[in-house]
Amino acid sequence: MVDEDALLARLTARQCWDAETLRGPATERLASNENVELPRGLAHQGRYALRLLNLFDGDLGRLRAAALRCRELAQEEDSHRQAMWMRATDLCEQAVARVTTRAGADPDHQQSYVHRLMHPEPDPAEELAYRVVWVATLPAPHNLFRASCMTPLSTAQRWARQARPTRTPRSCCRYHAVDWHRASRGARRLLRQARRGAGPVEEVYRRARALAARAGWDTAQREAALSLLSPAEGIIVSPEDSPARWFLLNGQHRTQALLEAGVRRTVVLRAP
Ligand SMILES: [Zn+2]
Structure with a gap:
């Protein structure tokens, strides 16, 4: 399970990287929310971190375990592949931080905050x-x-x-x-x-x-x-x-x- 989650995080990290580095219409498509169905107005990494939160059903325990696993896998790779695993680690940690910095350690607060992040009311x-x-x-x-x-x-x-x-x-x-x-x-x-x-x-x-x-x-x-x-x-x-x-x-x-x-x-x- 944790290996599957680590791979999912790496795949998301890869999409995030592609969105940053591709040029032309592909960038527009990847950078837009048509690709990442999440609240608009957040930058690449922040948005992909939220995407991970969504993919992991807001389960912070799974995200933490995936972050650890990605970090381990990074140690076993050459420098290019290592960077992608580290980015996956970073995205998992950002996803957790997005919730815990606002909602604290209380699981109920965390879940309601995750819900708000995923289903935001339009608010200028x-x-x-x-x-x-x-x-x-x-x-x-x-x-x-x-x-x-x-x-x-x-x-x-x-x-x-x-x-x-x-x-x-x-x-x-x-x-x-x-x-x-x-x-x-x-x-x-x-x-x-x-x-x-x-x-x-x-x-x-x-x-x-x-x-x-x-x-x-x-x-x-x-x-x-x-x-x-x-x-x-x-x-x-x-x-x-x-x-x-x-x-x-x-x-x-x-x-x-x-x-x-x-x-x-x-x-x-x-x-x-
Ligand atoms: Zn330099």
Whole structure:
């Protein structure tokens, strides 16, 4: 049973990865909720974590066991296959965390919260919302499995980076290849302009994309700035058990790159 669950988690991790990396119409199809029948307005990883919750009938015990099994299997694999098992582990853990951070340890609360997550009432206050934030105060990335060049920073290191920002792109990975100072500035500017029309995040993002196409930027700068604004790919933060604490639902690696570069302010999306 636990092996079947681990495989199910890995399959979901694979779909999540495909949705992030495929280009063209396939991305649209995979990223849309036609493929993942879940509440709209959550980013890739968060949405696939919810999908797992659904596939496992909201059974947190099964999810925990699957996370452990995936982690074990990761140890037995080469580095590429290991990454997929680790992503499966991460999705299982995120699915559990989505419930326990809000509902606590009481199984009844957990079940009613799972039901609410799976069958949300339409509520404008539950939609994603853009926030301009101080990068140094963002939640710590908890899973940097895609880039071996990244190691978590201590609080002191975060502030040291703020005091001595770096702008030179590096060639080690696609996250370090970006000038995040420029990308964040671009994203904030696009947001300011695109917000002049009202509407939900998806509409603001559509206008931002049109504005970016006319901004005269190179492809790398445009893509990096838009990656911060995209409701499907942006850095998504969600409140944990108290409003002062936050949890990164999406954008772990970009958050790390922003912290390392000492970027002051950037745009994130706040999830319900
Ligand atoms: Zn790197």
